[in-house]
Every structure is written in C-alpha cells, then in structure tokens.
Amino acid sequence: xxxxxxxxxxxxxxxxxxxEVQEVPDPVIKNPDEAIVKVSYCCICGSDLWYYxxxxxxDVGNHIGHEFxxxxxxxxxxxxxxxxxDLVVAPFVISDGTCPExxxxxxxxxxxxxxxGTGGYDGGQGEKVRTPMADGTLFAIPKSRMDDxxxxxxxxxxxxxxxxxxxxxxxxxGKGSTVAVxxxxxxxxxxxxxxxxxxxxxxLLISTHEDRAELGERFGATDIIAxxxxxxxxxxxxxxxxxxxxxVLECVGTAGAWRTAxxxxxxxxxxxxxxxxxxxxxxxxxxxxxxxxxxxxxxxxAAHYIPELMPDVLAGKLDVSAIFTKxxxxxxxxxxxxxxxxxxxxxxxxxx
Amino acid sequence: xxxxxxxxxxxxxxxxxxxEVQEVPDPVIKNPDEAIVKVSYCCICGSDLWYYxxxxxxDVGNHIGHEFxxxxxxxxxxxxxxxxxDLVVAPFVISDGTCPExxxxxxxxxxxxxxxGTGGYDGGQGEKVRTPMADGTLFAIPKSRMDDxxxxxxxxxxxxxxxxxxxxxxxxxGKGSTVAVxxxxxxxxxxxxxxxxxxxxxxLLISTHEDRAELGERFGATDIIAxxxxxxxxxxxxxxxxxxxxxVLECVGTAGAWRTAxxxxxxxxxxxxxxxxxxxxxxxxxxxxxxxxxxxxxxxxAAHYIPELMPDVLAGKLDVSAIFTKxxxxxxxxxxxxxxxxxxxxxxxxxx
Numbered sequence: 001x002x003x004x005x006x007x008x009x010x011x012x013x014x015x016x017x018x019x020e021v022q023e024v025p026d027p028v029i030k031n032p033d034e035a036i037v038k039v040s041y042c043c044i045c046g047s048d049l050w051y052y053x054x055x056x057x058x059d060v061g062n063h064i065g066h067e068f069x070x071x072x073x074x075x076x077x078x079x080x081x082x083x084x085x086d087l088v089v090a091p092f093v094i095s096d097g098t099c100p101e102x103x104x105x106x107x108x109x110x111x112x113x114x115x116x117g118t119g120g121y122d123g124g125q126g127e128k129v130r131t132p133m134a135d136g137t138l139f140a141i142p143k144s145r146m147d148d149x150x151x152x153x154x155x156x157x158x159x160x161x162x163x164x165x166x167x168x169x170x171x172x173x174g175k176g177s178t179v180a181v182x183x184x185x186x187x188x189x190x191x192x193x194x195x196x197x198x199x200x201x202x203x204l205l206i207s208t209h210e211d212r213a214e215l216g217e218r219f220g221a222t223d224i225i226a227x228x229x230x231x232x233x234x235x236x237x238x239x240x241x242x243x244x245x246x247x248v249l250e251c252v253g254t255a256g257a258w259r260t261a262x263x264x265x266x267x268x269x270x271x272x273x274x275x276x277x278x279x280x281x282x283x284x285x286x287x288x289x290x291x292x293x294x295x296x297x298x299x300x301x302a303a304h305y306i307p308e309l310m311p312d313v314l315a316g317k318l319d320v321s322a323i324f325t326k327x328x329x330x331x332x333x334x335x336x337x338x339x340x341x342x343x344x345x346x347x348x349x350x351x352x
Numbered sequence: 353x354x355x356x357x358x359x360x361x362x363x364x365x366x367x368x369x370x371x372e373v374q375e376v377p378d379p380v381i382k383n384p385d386e387a388i389v390k391v392s393y394c395c396i397c398g399s400d401l402w403y404y405x406x407x408x409x410x411d412v413g414n415h416i417g418h419e420f421x422x423x424x425x426x427x428x429x430x431x432x433x434x435x436x437x438d439l440v441v442a443p444f445v446i447s448d449g450t451c452p453e454x455x456x457x458x459x460x461x462x463x464x465x466x467x468x469g470t471g472g473y474d475g476g477q478g479e480k481v482r483t484p485m486a487d488g489t490l491f492a493i494p495k496s497r498m499d500d501x502x503x504x505x506x507x508x509x510x511x512x513x514x515x516x517x518x519x520x521x522x523x524x525x526g527k528g529s530t531v532a533v534x535x536x537x538x539x540x541x542x543x544x545x546x547x548x549x550x551x552x553x554x555x556l557l558i559s560t561h562e563d564r565a566e567l568g569e570r571f572g573a574t575d576i577i578a579x580x581x582x583x584x585x586x587x588x589x590x591x592x593x594x595x596x597x598x599x600v601l602e603c604v605g606t607a608g609a610w611r612t613a614x615x616x617x618x619x620x621x622x623x624x625x626x627x628x629x630x631x632x633x634x635x636x637x638x639x640x641x642x643x644x645x646x647x648x649x650x651x652x653x654a655a656h657y658i659p660e661l662m663p664d665v666l667a668g669k670l671d672v673s674a675i676f677t678k679x680x681x682x683x684x685x686x687x688x689x690x691x692x693x694x695x696x697x698x699x700x701x702x703x704x
Contacts, residue, residue, distance in 0.1 A: 101618075101619050104619075104620060105620065106619045106620040109620070109644065170646065243453070266453075267453050268456060268653075273641070276641065277641050282635060282637065283634060283647075285629045285634065288647060288649065289625070289650050289651075290650070291650070292460070292461065292522075292649070294646060295640060295646065295647055296640070296645070296646030296647070298643070298644035301644075
C-alpha cells in the first residue's frame with residue numbers, strides 16, 4: 001500500500017517584509033480532539049503587520065494568520081461540538097473551553113491555549129487548518145441564509161469585532177454612555193459598532209482619514225474628530241461640556257494614544273485598551289486615585305464573545321463587513337500585506 | 353444693641369499627636385446656600401490618623417473631622433433640600449450636586465468641592481457645622497424609628513460604608529462574584545458588607561486580628577485568611593481552584609497591599625482600590641494587558657451613594673454599626689485618637 005501525501009497551500013513568514021505562499025503537506029488529524037477545517041475565507045490582521053514590519057519577532061518559517069472560517073472536513077473521535085460539513089468560525093487563540101480561565105470567560109488566557117501558526121500548528125492564511133481542542137475553538141454557523149455578504153460579516157468575529165467589543169466591555173460601555181474611540185483601523189471601527197450595539201448615546205471617532213471616518217459614521221460614530229493628540233482631546237472635551245467621555249476605547253497601543261486617552265476620559269471614566277502596548281509608560285496609581293479613571297484591557301477572549309455576538313451578526317444588527325476593503329486570492333497575499341502596510345486598505349479578505 | 357457671640361466646642365489639630373477641643377465662635381450662615389447642623393454623632397476616621405501620625409501634612413489650627421450627622425438648626429434662604437429640624441447625614445466631601453462631575457455621580461470630584469475643616473470651614477468633630485452647598489451636601493434621614501442603633505448604622509454612610517461600597521463598585525462586584533478584601537479596618541469591613549449586599553457568593557477577608565475577623569464574618573465574609581502578603585495570596589489561590597478571585601478590594605494603600613492584590617486576583621479580574629496610595633509603584637500597562645486585570649479606585653463619591661444605600665440601612669439590611677467599638681464624648685476625643693492610633697479600637701464614635 002502506498003501512502004499518498006496531498007499538498008495544500010499555506011502562507012509562510014519568511015522574515016520582515018517577506019510573505020510567501022508555499023505548498024505544504026495537507027494537515028491530518030493527530031489527536032482525538034482535533035478537526036480539519038477547509039478555509040473558505042481568511043484575512044490579514046493589523047497585528048500581522050507587527051511581524052511584517054519587523055517590530056515583533058516571529059520565527060522565519062512560521063505559518064501565519066489567525067482569522068479564518070470554513071467547512072469542517074474531518075474530526076477526531078473525541079470531538080463533540082462540531083461535525084464534518086459544519087460551517088465554522090475560529091477565534092484568534094486556540095482554547096480548550098474547560099480550564100478554570102476558560103470557564104470564567106477568559107479563553108484568551110486558556111491554560112492549554114495555543115497560537116495559530118506557531119509550534120507546528122497551521123496558520124489561518126492557508127487552504128486548511130488542523131485545529132486542536134476543536135470543541136473549545138470552533139463555532140458552528142447556521143448555513144441557511146449564508147452568502148458572501150454574511151460570511152464577510154461573520155469572519156470579523158474571529159478577531160477584530162470581538163476585540164472592538166472587548167474594548168467596549170473593558171471600558172464599561174452601556175446604555176447612554178459617551179464613548180471616544182482612538183484608532184480608525186479595523187479594530188477601532190469595530191469598537192464603534194460594538195459601542196453602538198451596547199447602547200452608547202454618543203460615539204466620538206478620532207480619525208484624520210476621510211474614508212475611515214465615513215465608515216465609522218456608517219457603523220455608528222456620532223462625531224468625527226479629525227485631529228490628533230492634545231488637539232483631539234481638546235475637541236472631545238469641548239463636545240462634552242468640558243467633562244470628557246465616560247469610556248475611551250484605546251485601539252492603537254502607542255504612548256501617544258494613551259496620552260490622548262487620558263486627555264479625553266472624564267473623571268470616573270474608564271479606558272478600555274486593546275492595542276498591544278508598545279512603549280506605553282507605566283501608569284501612576286496616585287494619578288488614577290486622584291481621577292477615579294479605570295484602566296482595563298487585553299487581547300479579547302473571542303471564543304467567549306462569539307456565541308454572544310453571532311446572533312446579532314446573523315440578524316443583520318451587527319454588520320462590519322465593510323471593513324474588508326479589498327478581496328484577493330491566496331496567491332496574491334503578499335500584495336495584500338503590502339496594501340495593508342501602506343494603509344491603502346483597512347482590511348484585506350483572502351479567499352484561498 | 354449688643355451683639356451676643358455664642359461659643360461651641362470643636363476639635364482642632366495642633367500638630368502630629370496633638371488633638372485639642374477648643375471653644376470657638378458658633379457658626380453662623382454666611383451665604384444663602386448654607387445650613388448649620390447641630391452634630392449629634394460624629395467619628396474619627398482612619399484617614400485622620402495620617403495627620404495625627406504626621407505622615408500627611410495638615411496646617412496647625414485646622415478644624416478636623418469629616419463624618420457627622422445631626423439636626424439642621426438654620427438654613428440660608430437659597431436652601432431647598434433640607435429644612436430646620438431635619439435629621440441629616442453629610443458625606444466626607446462638600447459638593448454642589450450640580451456641576452458636570454456631580455451630575456455623573458462623581459461628587460467626590462465636584463468642581464466647587466471643599467473639604468471639611470480647611471479654608472475656614474468647620475470640621476465634623478465639633479458641636480456644630482456650617483455646611484456650604486447644603487443642597488448638594490446634606491441628606492435628610494426619616495426620623496421615624498430612629499434610635500441610637502440606627503444612628504450608628506447610618507453614620508458610616510458619610511465615609512467608610514460609602515468607601516467600602518465604592519471599592520466593590522470599582523472592582524465590579526456583582527451577583528456570584530468571588531471577592532477578596534485586603535484591609536480589616538473600618539473600610540475593609542464595610543467593603544465586606546457592601547460585597548455581600550451586591551450579591552458576592554464568596555468573600556475572603558484577609559485579617560490576622562481575631563476580633564476584626566469575627567466582625568468580618570458577621571458582615572458576610574465566608575473565609576478568613578489569617579496571613580499576609582504572598583502567603584495570603586497563596587491561600588486565596590488554593591481556595592479558588594488556583595484561579596484567584598474575580599474582585600480584589602484594596603482598602604490599605606501600601607505597596608505591600610497592592611502586591612498582595614495582584615497576587616490574589618484572577619486573570620480578567622479587577623482590583624478596586626480605596627486605600628489612599630502611599631508609595632505604591634506605578635503599574636505596567638503591558639502587565640495589565642497580559643493579564644486583563646482592571647484597576648480602578650479613588651475616594652468615594654459618598655453623596656452619590658448615600659441615596660442608594662440609605663434605604664437598605666433603614667431596612668436593617670445593611671448594618672455596619674458594629675464597627676464603632678467605642679463611644680466617647682467630645683471632651684475625650686484626644687483619647688479616642690490614641691485608641692485608634694494604637695489599633696485598640698476599630699472606629700470611635702463621638703457624641704458631642
């Protein structure tokens with residue numbers, strides 16, 4: 001008997017600025033908790049650009065990508081929650097769904113958690129993905145009424161929409177809240193949509209890019225502040241009775257964005273932050289105490305949020321599909337990275 | 353016509369370790385927004401001890417005390433919310449109730465706010481108190497069913513009970529929360545009672561003092577951790593499936609208490625802090641990001657909380673009167689300070 005090895009195409013990180021599509025062996029089930037997903041849609045994330053730009057280390061040869069949806073092609077014998085043929089979406093972190101952290105909703109910090117693309121795991125930007133801990137990691141999507149538009153609305157649940165929602169949750173956005181969103185990338189725009197869904201009465205989006213500001217308005221921004229830094233904070237104060245906003249959603253992660261956040265937020269307000277911090281100065285506890293400003297943030301526990309957000313996406317109430325400003329095939333993914341790196345596109349959708 | 357000056361007794365700070373009762377002119381209404389309150393109960397606060405111990409500066413000659421209740425003796429012509437004869441309680445900060453911060457509940461940070469005892473204002477530890485911005489600052493208490501016990505249950509609203517509640521609010525305590533309280537002083541014990549009221553399912557009190565621990569159990573603590581620092585954190589983890597608690601209420605304000613707080617709190621949990629920070633190191637944003645731990649705290653906006661908490665106090669559902677472990681007359685107040693300084697008493701009630 002011959003053993004026939006099949007091949008698929010996957011995106012491999014070859015060092016800063018170097019993204020390649022290579023043929024690699026098709027994934028096969030290695031453990032009973034695994035599933036193989038045939039990817040129908042995946043995308044490029046702003047956080048992939050940290051590697052692409054050489055600002056964060058990633059080993060050469062790693063598979064890349066952590067946002068995908070597709071059809072289950074095979075499952076291990078221990079998998080209970082998804083079946084062959086199911087349409088599924090995956091969060092950007094692999095989690096078991098059963099550890100103490102997962103049970104309190106902190107799936108991003110799963111004790112047995114893994115990242116896509118590293119340590120021998122497939123990345124999301126490829127034709128197929130072997131998915132460990134499939135019961136905790138894959139979420140079935142009803143196939144009825146599924147079309148290209150709905151697929152584009154669902155895929156952001158895997159990261160940017162869950163992350164924008166997390167920023168809003170960390171900042172305590174609720175009915176009647178006044179909100180300022182710092183960052184007009186995909187996450188910031190999703191944070192606008194999430195804030196609207198949570199009932200915010202006023203949503204200020206800081207954006208100096210007309211196209212992104214327009215999209216922000218479509219998603220629910222009530223005011224666009226076309227300024228940066230201290231001037232943005234000054235304008236936000238002027239719009240809020242010199243009080244500042246209840247909730248700042250910091251979706252950038254730079255020292256400047258944090259400075260703006262503290263300039264915008266009112267006494268007793270909250271800064272929810274989801275931008276991975278890069279050289280952000282430590283926060284003075286006395287300063288927090290003298291202002292009652294709360295700070296909370298992290299990578300989102302997308303697996304925890306997906307079941308909560310999905311019904312509203314399916315019902316058409318939460319639609320951020322327009323963040324995908326370009327659609328490409330897998331063979332063009334290097335160009336997709338270039339486009340995002342140059343901020344020509346907000347987010348690039350890839351159809352393997 | 354002769355002008356008859358009457359005198360009252362008030363507590364004057366004469367420098368670290370020196371508390372004196374002196375005769376001073378009776379207060380009179382100077383502005384239409386003021387009221388004169390004849391004090392029936394007041395008390396000594398743990399925060400008064402910062403001055404007493406010389407750890408925080410207070411000008412010699414300042415009146416002292418910021419927790420009192422009593423009967424309205426006179427009102428200015430602009431006062432609408434209280435009338436002569438009303439029984440009232442006051443928060444520990446004077447606030448107008450109408451500025452933008454007050455309107456969002458941040459009365460502690462009132463734009464026109466003042467502190468008792470400084471800048472020519474009476475302190476709470478005296479026979480009478482001229483109260484500016486009386487409409488924002490005084491809260492009428494129904495006189496029916498009022499007795500010594502109920503008065504002792506209401507007085508803590510002015511500071512320690514509102515502060516304990518604030519710690520719980522900042523940490524997001526709710527139904528089913530697991531909570532750890534750091535600090536077994538009056539505020540910590542009130543934080544236990546506030547957490548129970550908010551529906552916490554498990555309340556760990558860190559206390560190495562048997563009498564305080566017993567009171568904590570009466571107020572709702574489900575577990576006493578009779579240890580300090582890293583050992584306390586270790587025991588708390590052992591009690592919570594190695595997860596840590598949802599909410600830490602930090603009621604001390606030292607670097608050690610903060611270290612313990614971060615040792616106790618779970619991934620994605622919250623530290624609510626109300627201990628005035630003394631030499632607490634700055635907090636790393638990257639550390640927060642990598643744990644999803646939220647931090648929020650300040651002095652409590654007691655004027656905001658009093659209307660919410662008072663009904664439960666009146667209904668007997670929220671009774672922290674037992675924090676007053678000693679009752680003295682005004683002439684013995686210096687001894688009351690000594691007793692609290694030596695931690696012989698949890699909190700000393702003063703009947704002028």
